Amino acid sequence: MTIQKFNNIHPLRFGDLSIWPPFAAAPMAGYTDAVFRDIQREFGCPLCFTEMVSAKGIIQHNHNTLSLLRHSETDKPLAVQVFGEDPEDMFQAVQIIGNLEFSFEAIDINMGCPARKVTCQGAGGALLKDVSRAVEIVEAVKDAASVPVSVKMRTGWDSHERACDIANRLAEAGADMLTVHGRTVSQGFSGTSDWSVISNIASSVDIPVVGNGDVKLPEQGLLHLEKGSCSGIMVGRGILGNPFFWRHLNQVLQGAIVNLPDNRERLEAARNHLGRGVEFYGPDKGLVCMKKHLGFYVKGMKGASKIREIIHRASSVDDLMMALEEFGVLQ
Numbered sequence: 001m002t003i004q005k006f007n008n009i010h011p012l013r014f015g016d017l018s019i020w021p022p023f024a025a026a027p028m029a030g031y032t033d034a035v036f037r038d039i040q041r042e043f044g045c046p047l048c049f050t051e052m053v054s055a056k057g058i059i060q061h062n063h064n065t066l067s068l069l070r071h072s073e074t075d076k077p078l079a080v081q082v083f084g085e086d087p088e089d090m091f092q093a094v095q096i097i098g099n100l101e102f103s104f105e106a107i108d109i110n111m112g113c114p115a116r117k118v119t120c121q122g123a124g125g126a127l128l129k130d131v132s133r134a135v136e137i138v139e140a141v142k143d144a145a146s147v148p149v150s151v152k153m154r155t156g157w158d159s160h161e162r163a164c165d166i167a168n169r170l171a172e173a174g175a176d177m178l179t180v181h182g183r184t185v186s187q188g189f190s191g192t193s194d195w196s197v198i199s200n201i202a203s204s205v206d207i208p209v210v211g212n213g214d215v216k217l218p219e220q221g222l223l224h225l226e227k228g229s230c231s232g233i234m235v236g237r238g239i240l241g242n243p244f245f246w247r248h249l250n251q252v253l254q255g256a257i258v259n260l261p262d263n264r265e266r267l268e269a270a271r272n273h274l275g276r277g278v279e280f281y282g283p284d285k286g287l288v289c290m291k292k293h294l295g296f297y298v299k300g301m302k303g304a305s306k307i308r309e310i311i312h313r314a315s316s317v318d319d320l321m322m323a324l325e326e327f328g329v330l331q
């Protein structure tokens with residue numbers, strides 16, 4: 001896929017933020033922690049979101065919830081994603097966030113999570129079934145926030161039918177930007193993201209819309225932008241074990257030769273991620289947290305399923321490092 005010229009690609013502007021290139025790393029619970037985000041930044045990622053954090057957890061000063069908000073000074077601009085079903089909780093949580101020692105450049109409201117433990121409380125994707133409540137939440141968060149507010153939504157609960165109507169209601173309530181994952185909540189991750197619905201939403205609201213779903217290569221995202229489907233692109237699974245996405249994107253935009261990573265570079269990045277994870281979390285939690293990332297770095301390599309099994313069974317960080325090193329020699 002080759003795109004020679006980019007006539008229709010502009011910085012993503014919302015609130016006082018201007019994001020170039022107009023791409024973002026998606027929030028992914030259990031994956032997009034401070035370590036992951038720092039690595040994406042080093043490869044050129046222009047905008048990150050925290051994984052979703054519970055409004056109730058923030059209000060209750062839950063240690064685990066608050067620890068998800070830690071980030072480095074170079075992890076900027078950063079949006080914090082909050083989920084909750086109660087407008088008053090959301091208001092309070094955002095006020096607390098505003099007074100923390102670390103700052104955020106935007107607040108993002110989760111209206112897409114399909115996980116039962118979230119939707120059964122009426123939060124996440126369930127808000128798309130209760131648009132009046134979703135509107136109240138946006139209004140409450142806008143009242144509490146001193147930074148731009150965005151909403152990350154899917155196209156509906158079990159049908160795309162009301163997608164434009166919902167998006168308009170959220171925009172009227174004060175959302176400064178919408179990110180739309182082009183699947184319904186009921187779809188989970190089945191089927192494909194429907195970019196025609198994303199495009200329809202983008203042309204029906206007067207705030208920027210970031211499109212999301214199934215973008216694996218920078219060129220795919222750039223094509224959506226070139227076609228005018230949306231103002232920005234969010235990438236999730238395509239960057240797991242692949243921070244090289246950002247280097248690739250920036251090289252394409254600069255018209256430079258794309259420097260794709262070979263297996264040696266990918267394994268070096270995996271070891272770097274592991275080392276930094278262990279430094280951040282300590283050896284026990286670090287081992288557990290990093291194992292799930294490593295499987296993505298080795299995807300598609302010769303003997304990947306065997307090394308995945310070894311990673312899964314490893315009982316110490318040293319074992320893991322050694323396994324990756326030995327695997328590297330075979331590549």
Ligand SMILES: Cc1cc2nc3c(=O)[nH]c(=O)nc-3n(C[C@H](O)[C@H](O)[C@H](O)COP(=O)(O)O)c2cc1C
Binds near residue numbers: 027051213
């Ligand atoms: C493991 C995992 C965790 C996720 N956690 C969140 C989350 O915390 N908040 C959210 O809004 N979306 C979450 N998502 C959804 C992604 O942000 C994104 O919308 C989805 O993966 C589709 O984009 P992709 O095809 O580029 O992966 C998660 C997805 C995955 C795979």
